Amino acid sequence: MPVVREIEAAGYRSLRSIRFPGGPLSVFVGGNGTGKTNLYRALSLLQAASTGTLTRALAAEGGMDSVLWAGPRRKAEPARVRLSAELFEESTGQAYTYAVEVGISPPVTAAAFALEPQVKRERLTVQAGARPVTVLDRDGPAGFVRDEDGRKRPFGTDLLPTETALAALQDAVRFPELQIVRQAFAAWRFYHDVRTDTASPLRRPCLAVTTPALAPDGADLAAAFATLTHIRGDTADLDAAFADAFPGARLVVPRPDREARFGVIFSEYPQRVFEPPELSDGTLRYLALAGTLLAYRLPPFLALNEPETSLHPDLTELLARMIVRAAQRSQVWLVTHSERLAAAVAEYGGVRPRLVLKRDGATWIDGLRLSGAFSDEDE
Incomplete structure (x- = not known):
């Protein structure tokens, strides 16, 4: 391609x-209104x-x-x-x-x-x-x-x-x-409008259809996780990204029937699975970014617009690592107003932010x- x-x-x-x-990884950083x-x-x-x-x-x-x-x-x-x-x-x-x-x-x-x-x-x-x-x-x-x-x-x-x-x-x-x-x-693929509000499609089950790449609105996130888990059979990168962000927590992706679902088990409540409607905006957005950047098959060109929105600053470097890893499989375009994210991508990816x-x-x-x-x- x-x-x-x-x-x-x-x-x-x-x-x-x-x-x-x-280039393989392009990073554009600037303030509002530029x-x-x-x-x-x-x-x-x-x-x-x-x-x-x-x-x-x-x-x-x-x-x-x-x-x-x-x-x-x-x-x-x-x-x-x-x-x-x-x-x-x-x-x-x-x-x-x-x-x-x-x-x-x-x-x-x-x-x-x-x-x-x-x-x-x-x-x-x-x-x-x-x-x-x-x-x-x-x-x-x-x-x-x-x-x-x-x-x-x-x-x-x-x-x-x-x-x-x-x-x-x-x-x-x-x-x-x-x-x-x-x-x-x-x-x-362009990812800029992934909602995390209470009516977001990320918070609902989706059809159980093999999903190698996440839809631009993230509506098939559960199917993307199920594809990695039950079709590819390899969630090492996804599990590591989740564990680094939420120590002690575990992402749960049951084998789908007609619908695909996912949930999270937190260390404080080991017997309970928290469903997407219960997750915070930041947690859900991080999961959507993981589904975008660690998917089974990435699009040949992937553009992200201010992916750091709603994320806790502590997750910035983890996001940068996922972006750099994705650039090994896809041409990635990042637009951000976060100098911290741009600097982290530059450090891990060896690129110069513009x-x-x-x-x-x-x-x-x-x-x-x-x-x-x-x-x-x-x-």
């Missing part, structure tokens, strides 16, 4: 124009482009009026959100660069509402040798795509302004490069050159 080698975003919220590399979450959201919007939900996702954020860069623009510069990612497949040596631009149209349009986000441009290039080859090029409704023989073809379908060609052209045999990129984006800051009102990363490389990369 291709890895993320570079990300570019422009015109989106506080992201005036920024391009930076990705725009670090917008870096995270930009990635999720690229995934939405692959599933055909990009314009809906932007509309759900408040529409183009809310998501567009609000600062000054150059004269005649269009008001658009521009997103791009370069993916690299090590086994083939091929690099795939997908870019999409979204804006709004004049009030009168036959195929979209007046204020609805609309796809203006799309391009996919593939590079295996000295020169990249454009396999998808769209400008408004017109454009071409190369088939499996390398010949340029019209899209063969009437694309709505709210549709991405990446999602609409589903013929994997005729358009294999699109399929590779689409699958790569779709496999990404400080996110504001520069002239725009989100920037300390040490980032305009060329898209970090000034310390050669160190």
Whole structure:
């Protein structure tokens, strides 16, 4: 599966124009209001482009009026959100660069509402040798795509302004490069909205279905634990992470029937299993993070947004160790406002945290050159 080698975003919220590399473990730390979450959201919007939900996702954020860069623009510069990612497949040596631009149209349009986000441009290039080859090029409704023989073809379908060609052209045999990129984006997982309130799905049993990777909302946590316990038959890492966090306590995962469940036995009450509705928010969140980072099979790209929320500070280093361990099986992206967590990940993972800051009102990363490389990369 291709890895993320570079990300570019422009015109989106506080992201005036920024391009930076990705690595096996990327750590972004910064205070509130610096725009670090917008870096995270930009990635999720690229995934939405692959599933055909990009314009809906932007509309759900408040529409183009809310998501567009609000600062000054150059004269005649269009008001658009521009997103791009370069993916690299090590086994083939091929690099795939997908870019999409979204804006709004004049009030009168036959195929979209007046204020609805609309796809203006799309391009996919593939590079295996000295020169990249454009396999998808769209400008408004017109454009071409190369088939499996390398010949340029019209899209063969009437694309709505709210549709991405990446999602609409589903013929994997005729358009294999699109399929590779689409699958790569779709496999990404984002964990930022795992609730622990009384109505949280984490506090309820779930269907007993083999669950190699936790769902983004954590609703199948019990099934993820059951998969590790009763299918993989190896809970050494999970047990160690739990014991380190809660000395003397034990995670209990009974063999499921139609539903999967879990509970905790604390040393003070050795005869009683505490069910999820009885667990504290911090305990439940730590368990959800363990289910995310120690799952049977991790997604190829895993993004965490402020995972330290609701955790006791004493658990920070344990969380850092789980993140570093996960980066050995997946490409991990961490966004945090906890300098302590960033420092712990740096210590255990040997990576340099990147400080996110504001520069002239725009989100920037300390040490980032305009060329898209970090000034310390050669160190």
